[in-house]
Amino acid sequence: MQNNNVLIGVVAAVVILGGGYFLWQSSQSAPATDTGTNTSTDTSGTQSETSDTGVSVDVGATVSTAPSSATINYDGHTFSPSSVTIAKGGTVTFKSSVATMEVASGQHPTHTTYDGTTRAQHCAAGATPSFDQCVAGTSYSFTFQKVGTWPYHDHDNASAFGKVVVE
Ligand SMILES: [Cu+2]
Known part of the structure; x- marks a missing residue:
């Protein structure tokens, strides 16, 4: 136990x-x-x-890296390319291979969109040039100092148009 x-x-x-x-x-x-x-x-x-x-x-x-120049070709009916993008201070050259042209800022027929002056004002003798060729020819270059979207056309054939974008 x-x-x-x-x-x-x-x-x-x-x-x-x-x-x-x-x-x-x-x-x-x-x-x-x-x-x-x-x-x-x-x-x-x-x-x-x-x-x-x-x-x-x-x-x-x-920062934007858009090119500082562009060339647009015109055949009397169509701008090619119709739309280009460039940097502020850049130059666009328009060239016509067939007929003369008169490249101008919108809106036809006054062309006031780019700087507010009319065709009669900025194409007058001694006036400050604007985005307007003013005299028909086969080549035209313009240097853009304003940022924005700028429509253009051939003043002698306003159904041909395009735009330049400046950034
Ligand atoms: Cu016009």
Whole structure:
């Protein structure tokens, strides 16, 4: 009887201590894993935001790279290409291979769109030249100092037209 009681006591002690160790082990490992994951996620998020800010500064510094000159050919009916884009201060040359032309700013027949003066005003002797050939010929060049979209046509054949975009 005495031996049985001692044996039961030893078995009970082993079960209690073993169970306690198991619980202690579980509570130790769970928090350690969570902490590691949180730290690495926060760090990579901060680095991404810093890179994005650098890219936006570069985009703000971008400037238009339109060409400084263009040539438009005319066959008496159609300008080709009818639309060109150049940088401010750039020159467009119109060339006719067949007939004479009189390239002029819109709107026909007054030609006031580019600078507000009429054909009679800016084509008069001694007047400041505008986007208007004024005298028919086979070649005409004009240098654009104003940013905008400038429609043009052949004053002798107003159904032939196009536009110059200055940026
Ligand atoms: Cu006209």
